[in-house]
Amino acid sequence: MKTIAIIDDDIHIGNMLEELLQQEGYATLRAYSGTEALFLLSRNEPDLILLDLMLPGLNGEEVLPHIQDIPVMIVSAKMDMTNKVNLLLNGACDYVTKPFDTGELLARIKIHLRPVRTNKKQLCAGDLVLDLNMHEVSVNHVSVKLTKTEYAILKILMQNANQVISKNTILDSISMDTPDCTDSSLKQHVSNLRKKLREVNGTDYIEAVWGIGFRFIV
Amino acid sequence: MKTIAIIDDDIHIGNMLEELLQQEGYATLRAYSGTEALFLLSRNEPDLILLDLMLPGLNGEEVLPHIQDIPVMIVSAKMDMTNKVNLLLNGACDYVTKPFDTGELLARIKIHLRPVRTNKKQLCAGDLVLDLNMHEVSVNHVSVKLTKTEYAILKILMQNANQVISKNTILDSISMDTPDCTDSSLKQHVSNLRKKLREVNGTDYIEAVWGIGFRFIV
């Protein structure tokens, strides 16, 4: 689950944002001033920050330079164009003007949260191709028939190639389709998945990481 | 040098954009219709695409799904919000409304061109590297296979390099994975960890602090 920090001194807007984000399945953090924001960020590491500019104490412009490695979306009523450009050039990843359309805000959040270039329609790894549009997997141009659970598992593993994905993360990500999947049935699905891929190619793409989960190797 | 494709049937706006981008040091490509755009993209691979929506032939909405792996900024006079949100959710990386501020356009272009956030998280100490994403430890670029408990111990020690960490703190921090770990089994894990690191390098990174705990020395 992704965490988003809301930094806004306006309680109403903050509450509205918090409710909106939580409905979308995000976890939220709150801060109501610039100094509080910095304190919050010293203790937490959200995946994205919504930053208002007009804050008591340190304002948004002053907070921004202190934030590193986390995408910051400015959400502000300010319209000054040179200022806006400056913020975009100095670390903000986006700028949404109040009053904003919630749909657009959520869409822009999604864009900045999505793993690098996930407008990909195919995930490739050597001779293995997972087509996200066709919902199809092939090895050496030979189509491999996977069940939806196997497909979902392979997808999350390939989307995070070479990284270790915990069993719980996998279970979460397939819980929409397969809510009853347990640790041990996951084990079974992975075994079946491996078998199907192996039968075409002889390769085992999936590595078990003891006590943690699995890793897709490119 | 980065290349930007301008897909717009309006010659004036297209020329203006081209001049603007070239002044900023970008190379440019042009297309004046949807079909022409697809042809252009089959021969070239720009780093970013500026896409107008109202195009003759295939319009922008229809072109978008065919583009993979290249960030697409919609530049359009259309203001329909649901459409805007749909485009953002279906592959566009940004949406700028005509008439646009050139400064803002350039700033947004720069954002989407800037190198992917290297959310590579590593703890380094000399030749020892602990990669938090890969869940992997290496010494002198030689991978060292650790158990999850050994990894967890090394991680908390490296995160607090040069500071003394009490045995209880370590036990707490690994209690999620290894709840039954006691003082004396911790001793054993540290011994095993040291041995594995020592076998690559000969160095002992971990110092015991009498009666308290351990310290990782950089």
Next chain:
DNA sequence: GAAAAGTGTAAAGAAATCGTAAAGATTTCA
């Protein structure tokens, strides 16, 4: 200086995890 407590390592036993197969349960679809 001797007893008590702490540290470092090895080795063995206990426990957990992995990979697979087979069988039972559930869902899907004609």
Next chain:
DNA sequence: TGAAATCTTTACGATTTCTTTACACTTTTC
């Protein structure tokens, strides 16, 4: 409704990891 596909459960051997026990050694305490 019945067959096929899919998912979950159970079982078991192989493997890995964790804990315990043992013992030599060092440091602290009295």
